[in-house]
Amino acid sequence: MxxxxxxxxxxxxxxxxxxxxxxxxxxxxxxxxxxxxxxxxxxxxxxxVFPRSVGALEAQRRSALDGRPVVYWRPGCAYCLRLRMRLGRGARRLHWVDIWRDQDGAAVVRAINDGNETVPTVIVDGRPHTNPDPGWVCKVVRADV
Incomplete structure (x- = not known):
């Protein structure tokens, strides 16, 4: 904490x-x-500032059910903050995983990023995107609505 x-x-x-x-x-x-x-x-x-985080396994389960992206993030990350601010209210449509609180989430991010905890890492339709353009993520979120 x-x-x-x-x-x-x-x-x-x-x-x-x-x-x-x-x-x-x-x-x-x-x-x-x-x-x-x-x-x-x-x-x-x-x-x-960020929506309530869930565990990586729960986020993956929810994403499989509703098709919404999963965002792996950590407090203090300027790129995560930039993504969060750009999404605005749309941020609540994503499943957020704080890698500092969830070891499974940190392990997922390390597996995707060659052992580095590079965030934000966004999983859309099962495909990882490391530090994606916030505008692109906004389009993906709007397309889900």
Whole structure:
């Protein structure tokens, strides 16, 4: 659990210290802006931005039933965040697997990517796509509707 929230917590702590430092120097407005920015970045890098993750085996089972893609991701990944933001509400149509929480998911990603945990890895119709273009994924998701 700490690993999932680690990056977000680092941003919160840095924001608090930076805000306190600028506040003590007599510039509380700048400190408040820094704190708000750091809290925003922490929120974006937290697991809250992504739909609820399921295990790899459950995602594969669900995908076999409904034909929706499976996305393997991890918190703090800029490419995963880019994909998530581009999908918008459509992100809920995919099955998300956090490879830091699910060892089976991490093993799937390593098997696909020559031993590397390269994410996002998206499985569409049984075919893996490593770091696909978010626009293409959006088209695939819209085609499923």
């Amino acid at each position: 700490v690993r999932r929230w680690g990056l977000a917590l680092v941003w919160v702590v840095c924001g608090v210290f930076a805000a306190a430092g600028t506040g003590l120097r007599g510039v509380p407005g700048v400190g408040l802006v820094v704190l708000v920015v750091c809290l925003g970045v922490a929120g974006v890098h937290s697991p809250l």
